Amino acid sequence: MDKSGSSNSYKMDCPELKRLWDLYMGSLAAFHESQKPFLDGIRPHDSHYSRMRVAKERATSELIGARKNYWDHVQSHGCRQSVKAAGNQRQTLDRLRSELESASGAFQRALEKFHPLIQIMEDVGPTADRKSVV
Numbered sequence: 001m002d003k004s005g006s007s008n009s010y011k012m013d014c015p016e017l018k019r020l021w022d023l024y025m026g027s028l029a030a031f032h033e034s035q036k037p038f039l040d041g042i043r044p045h046d047s048h049y050s051r052m053r054v055a056k057e058r059a060t061s062e063l064i065g066a067r068k069n070y071w072d073h074v075q076s077h078g079c080r081q082s083v084k085a086a087g088n089q090r091q092t093l094d095r096l097r098s099e100l101e102s103a104s105g106a107f108q109r110a111l112e113k114f115h116p117l118i119q120i121m122e123d124v125g126p127t128a129d130r131k132s133v134v
């Protein structure tokens with residue numbers, strides 16, 4: 001699918017890695033966006049509540065999926081190994097680490113901040129109001 005066979009020229013700016021990173025960060029922004037109605041105090045009897053909750057579920061699962069895709073790519077494409085092989089080891093590993101810490105930190109902060117809301121979502125269950133929304 002790509003030219004990953006023989007080349008050793010992967011870098012951290014691997015286009016696919018960057019694409020997945022952008023998707024990851026985009027899904028994180030969308031995740032935050034989807035929490036807003038709930039932080040603003042939307043109530044179960046409000047007319048948009050069901051739709052907002054479905055949107056939030058979707059944003060949450062997209063965030064988890066984007067995070068997984070990013071990590072899967074790091075592992076399967078071997079971006080890390082080729083970075084090591086490139087020789088500029090300390091600099092690239094520092095950069096890799098800070099990128100990963102940034103991603104992991106943002107994700108953890110999001111989860112901690114919104115954990116109560118996610119908990120509510122899980123308690124209610126993902127299918128509870130899907131039929132009334134779509």
Ligand SMILES: [Zn+2]
Pocket residue numbers: 010014016017073074077078079
């Ligand atoms: Zn890659």
